[in-house]
Every structure is written in C-alpha cells, then in structure tokens.
Amino acid sequence: MSSVVANSGVDQAPNLDSNHxxxxxxxxxxxxxxxxxxxxxGSKHAANGTNDDDDDDGDTGSNKQAADKExxxxxxxxxxxxxxxxxxxTDNDSSANTSGLESVPDGSTLLKRSGASSKDNNWxxxxxxxxxxxxxxxESIESAEATITKxxxxxxxxxxxxxGKTTTKVxxxxxxxxxxxxxxxxxxxxxxxASKTSIFAGFYTLFWLGTFVMFVKTxxxxxxxxxxxxxxxxxxILWRDLPKIAFTxxxxxxxxxxxxxxxxxxANHTLSWNGSASLLISIYEAAFLAFALWWPIRxxxxxxxxxxxxxxxxxxxxxxxxxxxxxxxxxxxRDNLMLFESALRGLRKEAPPDGTLSDSQLEQESKLLDExxxxxxxxxxxxxxxxxxxxxxxxxxxxxxxxxxTVVYEVEYPRTDKIRWSYLFEKIAAIFxxxxxxxxxxxQYFYPIVMRALSLxxxxxxxxxxxxxxxxxDLILPFMLMYLLTWYLIWDAILNAIAELTxxxxxxxxxxxxxxxxxxxFAREWNVPVHLFLLRHVYHSSISALHVSxxxxxxxxxxxxxxxxxxxxxxxxxxxxxxxxxxxMCQLPLVQLSKAKFLRDNPVLGNIMFWxxxxxxxxxxxxxxxxx
Numbered sequence: 001m002s003s004v005v006a007n008s009g010v011d012q013a014p015n016l017d018s019n020h021x022x023x024x025x026x027x028x029x030x031x032x033x034x035x036x037x038x039x040x041x042g043s044k045h046a047a048n049g050t051n052d053d054d055d056d057d058g059d060t061g062s063n064k065q066a067a068d069k070e071x072x073x074x075x076x077x078x079x080x081x082x083x084x085x086x087x088x089x090t091d092n093d094s095s096a097n098t099s100g101l102e103s104v105p106d107g108s109t110l111l112k113r114s115g116a117s118s119k120d121n122n123w124x125x126x127x128x129x130x131x132x133x134x135x136x137x138x139e140s141i142e143s144a145e146a147t148i149t150k151x152x153x154x155x156x157x158x159x160x161x162x163x164g165k166t167t168t169k170v171x172x173x174x175x176x177x178x179x180x181x182x183x184x185x186x187x188x189x190x191x192x193x194a195s196k197t198s199i200f201a202g203f204y205t206l207f208w209l210g211t212f213v214m215f216v217k218t219x220x221x222x223x224x225x226x227x228x229x230x231x232x233x234x235x236x237i238l239w240r241d242l243p244k245i246a247f248t249x250x251x252x253x254x255x256x257x258x259x260x261x262x263x264x265x266x267a268n269h270t271l272s273w274n275g276s277a278s279l280l281i282s283i284y285e286a287a288f289l290a291f292a293l294w295w296p297i298r299x300x301x302x303x304x305x306x307x308x309x310x311x312x313x314x315x316x317x318x319x320x321x322x323x324x325x326x327x328x329x330x331x332x333x334r335d336n337l338m339l340f341e342s343a344l345r346g347l348r349k350e351a352p353p354d355g356t357l358s359d360s361q362l363e364q365e366s367k368l369l370d371e372x373x374x375x376x377x378x379x380x381x382x383x384x385x386x387x388x389x390x391x392x393x394x395x396x397x398x399x400x401x402x403x404x405x406t407v408v409y410e411v412e413y414p415r416t417d418k419i420r421w422s423y424l425f426e427k428i429a430a431i432f433x434x435x436x437x438x439x440x441x442x443x444q445y446f447y448p449i450v451m452r453a454l455s456l457x458x459x460x461x462x463x464x465x466x467x468x469x470x471x472x473x474d475l476i477l478p479f480m481l482m483y484l485l486t487w488y489l490i491w492d493a494i495l496n497a498i499a500e501l502t503x504x505x506x507x508x509x510x511x512x513x514x515x516x517x518x519x520x521x522f523a524r525e526w527n528v529p530v531h532l533f534l535l536r537h538v539y540h541s542s543i544s545a546l547h548v549s550x551x552x553x554x555x556x557x558x559x560x561x562x563x564x565x566x567x568x569x570x571x572x573x574x575x576x577x578x579x580x581x582x583x584x585m586c587q588l589p590l591v592q593l594s595k596a597k598f599l600r601d602n603p604v605l606g607n608i609m610f611w612x613x614x615x616x617x618x619x620x621x622x623x624x625x626x627x628x
Contacts, residue, residue, distance in 0.1 A: 186507050222444070233443060245296075256319070307571055307572050344372065511525030540553075558584070562580070
C-alpha cells in the first residue's frame with residue numbers, strides 16, 4: 001500500500017541575515033564556510049540503500065532502503081523496506097548514540113544569548129501562541145541529539161588569521177523520520193518482462209486454460225441439469241440493498257475529508273499537532289471504525305455488502321491515519337525550523353563589530369545550521385518535485401491521494417505520462433471476467449458445502465467433530481481456487497486498473513509470495529500496500545514512540561493485524577470466536593521454526609510447508625466459523 005528519488009539536502013545555508021552590511025555578509029560567508037558541516041545528502045543515502053536486485057526478504061526494486069544500522073531508530077522510524085521486523089536494526093536504545101556529545105542549549109537560551117530584536121521577540125510570541133514553546137524547542141533539539149550518529153571528529157582551523165584558535169567539530173548524519181519508504185516507477189511481477197520471458201511462463205497460461213475449461217464445463221452441466229446457465233443464490237445476495245450499501249460507502253468516504261480541515265488548522269497554528277489535534281484525530285478514527293462496523297450490522301446488509309464496507313472502511317482508515325500523522329509531523333518540523341532560524345538570527349546579531357564569534361558561539365551556530373538544514377530536508381517532497389509542506393494541505397491533494405492505490409501518504413508520488421487505454425481495457429475485462437468466474441465457483445462449489453455446514457449446527461459437538469474432516473476435504477480445492485482468484489482480482493487487476501487511471505507509477509502491489517519459505521516473508525509479499533502501512537505506522541512507530549524492543553514491536557504488529565482480520569470475520573458471521581486470531585498468531589512460532597537450520601538448508605521443504613498451510617488454513621478456518 002514510488003520514485004526512489006531521495007530527499008535532497010540543502011545545498012547552501014539559507015540567507016537569514018539579510019540586514020547585515022555587505023562586508024558583514026562576506027565575513028559571515030567566510031565564517032560559514034570555515035565552520036561548514038557536512039550536509040545531509042538524501043540522494044546519497046538513497047543510492048547507498050537502493051538495490052535493484054530482488055532479495056529473499058522481498059525488498060524488490062521499488063522499495064529498497066538504506067540499511068538501518070547506518071541510522072539510529074528515533075529519526076529513521078525504521079528505514080528498511082524489508083517486512084520482517086526482526087531483520088530491522090532499529091533499536092530502542094538510540095540514546096546510547098549520543099555519548100560524548102555535548103548538549104545543545106535550548107531555544108530560550110539561544111534566543112536570550114542572541115539579543116534578538118523586538119521583531120524577533122514578536123515572532124517568538126506568535127510561535128508561543130501556536131503552542132511551539134521554548135520547551136518544545138528544547139525537546140526538539142534533545143530529540144535530534146538523540147538521533148545523531150557520530151561519524152568522525154575533525155579539527156578545522158577557524159578564524160586563524162585573527163584568533164589563531166581551532167575548534168573541534170563533530171560531523172553529523174541522520175535521516176528524516178518518514179524516509180523509510182521510497183516510491184519509484186515499477187511494474188507488478190506478472191506484468192514484468194521477466195515474467196513474460198520466464199521458462200515457467202507456460203504454467204501461467206496453463207492455469208488460465210484449465211480455469212477456462214472448468215468454467216465451460218460448469219456452465220454446460222448446469223444447463224443440462226437445471227435448464228439455467230447459472231444459479232441465482234449469489235446474485236440475489238449481491239443485488240440486495242445495493243443502493244443503500246453504495247450510499248453508506250459514499251458517506252464514509254466524505255467523512256475522510258475531516259482530516260483536511262483539521263490539518264489546515266494545524267498548518268495555520270490554530271491547533272497544535274502535539275496538543276489537541278492528534279488527540280482529536282485519534283478520537284475521530286476510533287469513532288469512524290466503530291460506525292463502519294456497527295452500521296452495516298444494524299441495517300442487516302447481506303454478508304457480501306457487510307464485508308465490502310468493512311474492508312473499504314479499513315482502507316479509508318489507514319489512508320486517513322497515514323495522511324494526518326505524516327502532515328502532523330511535518331507541522332512540528334516546520335515550527336522547529338522557524339525557531340531555529342530565529343535563534344540563528346539572534347546569535348549572529350550578538351557578534352562583535354568585527355564579526356568574530358567565540359568558540360562556543362561557533363559551536364552553537366554550527367548546530368543550528370545543521371538543525372535548519374535537516375528541517376529543510378524533512379519538509380521536501382521525497383519524489384523531488386516542487387510541492388512542500390504546507391502547500392500539500394489542500395482538498396485536491398487529499399482527494400488525489402485517496403484515489404491512489406496506496407495507503408501510505410507522501411506529499412507526491414511518481415506518475416506516468418499517459419493512460420494506456422488498451423492496457424486499461426485488458427484489466428477491466430479481467431476484473432469482470434474473474435468476478436463472474438468467482439460467482440460461478442461460489443454457486444457451484446461453495447454454496448452447497450456452506451448449506452451442509454450450517455445444517456450441522458443443530459448436531460451435538462461429537463457429531464460436528466465427526467463431520468468436520470469431510471467438510472474440510474470437500475472445501476479445500478474450491479477454496480484454494482477462490483483464494484488465488486481473489487488475490488489476482490484485487491492485487492493485480494483492480495489495483496493496476498486504478499493505478500493506470502490515476503497515473504500512479506509504482507505498481508509493486510505484491511511480491512513473489514508463491515515462492516515463500518517463511519510466513520513472515522508471505523506477510524510482506526502477499527499484500528505490499530498494507531504491509532508498508534504496518535511497517536511505518538505500527539512497527540517503526542511503536543519502536544520510536546513507545547521505545548519497545550524489535551521483538552515486542554513484531555508481536556504488536558502481528559497482534560494488531562490479527563485483531564483486524566478477526567473483526568472482518570465478526571462482520572461476516574456476526575459472532576466473535578477468535579479462530580482466525582489464533583491461527584494468525586500461530587505464524588509467530590512458525591516463523592521461528594522456519595529459521596531453524598534444517599529448514600534454511602531445505603528451501604523446497606519450507607515451500608511445501610508454506611503451501612500446505614495455504615491449502616488447509618483458510619478452509620479449516622471457514623469450516624470452523626460455519627460449523628462451531
């Protein structure tokens with residue numbers, strides 16, 4: 001749920017001292033160059049962290065990241081595109097990286113030392129009104145200090161002609177908090193040239209040919225036995241309450257624009273993101289999810305309509321959450337930037353007439369310039385275009401984002417130049433064809449088994465246990481086929497069609513999950529958009545915000561995902577049993593088992609175990625919910 005053009009660093013220091021005379025400006029420039037810090041180059045990090053080769057952990061092409069061990073956890077918020085949380089080197093003990101570094105004076109100290117003019121004091125008052133206080137600036141600097149990695153120490157001659165003094169300076173390197181994902185133009189695997197020229201490409205053709213033969217056979221048998229091509233049980237469920245379901249979905253979509261209104265107030269300093277705004281958004285999201293789950297059940301919509309509204313509302317919820325917390329973070333960075341710039345102006349005005357700064361002042365200036373540069377990097381678009389915060393906080397930008405096939409927000413995304421109408425027609429035809437085929441399979445193979453399973457509810461527990469294996473064997477093959485068709489319909493046909501209509505260039509919606517040998521590998525390659533959301537907003541955020549270990553963050557990620565899946569089952573069956581929750585959490589010990597040496601050395605055996613789980617797990621879960 002992206003152009004690997006990384007955040008580019010600021011090439012030169014901003015001209016924040018325009019009131020100085022020309023001689024002072026020359027002196028400031030000379031002084032700045034002698035104290036110059038190694039600038040952060042996002043493109044360098046992207047180059048170091050981008051790999052076009054496919055790794056075993058599923059980090060293919062579009063979303064390779066710089067190794068986390070080069071960056072601390074607090075600001076990277078996790079920086080690898082790998083979906084195995086245990087593979088990340090993010091650590092909650094990032095404060096250890098600051099050993100040996102002096103603390104930076106807080107914002108109030110810097111402003112007092114600077115002797116800022118009344119104009120600066122008025123500006124500081126305005127910032128205080130917008131809840132960006134001196135405490136905020138102090139905490140911001142301390143947080144930034146906590147993410148600094150000491151690269152090396154160099155001795156630079158400073159003002160040697162006038163003072164003969166030297167100053168020891170630490171070169172700093174860190175990465176923006178939301179630089180963990182990079183979008184770049186890409187194609188889905190089945191659309192790639194490698195898939196078309198693969199020596200196994202014929203098996204892809206064979207699968208669809210066999211599916212077509214089964215489709216024709218089923219139609220002919222139905223017509224011979226009943227005089228009808230297709231039964232109407234599933235169709236009647238699909239058409240029931242369709243206008244009401246469509247209106248409910250539209251209402252839920254319109255509610256999402258509440259986030260734009262809140263973010264506009266944050267951008268205008270009417271609300272503070274670290275204060276009331278984030279709390280307001282959290283309460284709204286909880287209410288949104290509760291309504292989306294309760295209303296379809298209250299209105300007694302058919303189960304297909306309920307599950308559609310549930311899944312779509314979860315997509316809308318993830319999109320809203322990513323949008324608000326991304327923009328909220330940028331608002332904090334923007335406010336910190338204004339404070340740092342004010343402190344720098346005051347520091348330079350404190351300089352004596354000859355423009356010479358003391359060693360402590362040079363150190364303060366160096367750190368302020370580093371903070372200013374880093375803030376500029378964070379506010380830039382990852383794609384490298386011209387839209388920066390808060391120019392992106394518009395209703396059009398939000399609407400455009402809501403139409404894109406991703407649930408992770410960025411200010412901008414890589415786009416294609418035109419719509420390929422023949423390709424779009426191919427995907428639309430695939431959508432309707434596969435959808436009709438799924439209805440046929442459901443009518444012919446699912447519906448009779450479901451009716452048998454429901455009839456067992458009146459039997460004793462022992463009788464249910466006796467009949468359970470037979471129901472499971474009858475359901476495995478049609479459920480497996482439905483499983484594959486559902487995957488292809490959503491993650492290849494629908495998402496590619498939407499991407500083509502919206503000019504969205506990053507088409508990596510899934511990885512080669514069919515080759516998985518570990519369950520964590522399957523979790524990150526089956527549904528890449530949702531995996532990226534969980535990676536950024538659950539796994540990495542739990543490490544950076546809650547300061548938990550990587551193993552605890554992994555458990556939290558799996559647990560939240562399992563709860564969401566169980567909620568979907570509750571919406572379908574109107575009962576809470578916890579079967580899916582239990583089965584999905586069982587993946588954690590299976591992940592550890594798959595890392596055993598005898599399985600690592602036998603990938604074929606690992607792949608067999610994976611496919612055995614895919615064959616039996618969904619069918620076993622479905623029969624459990626229907627029967628018990």
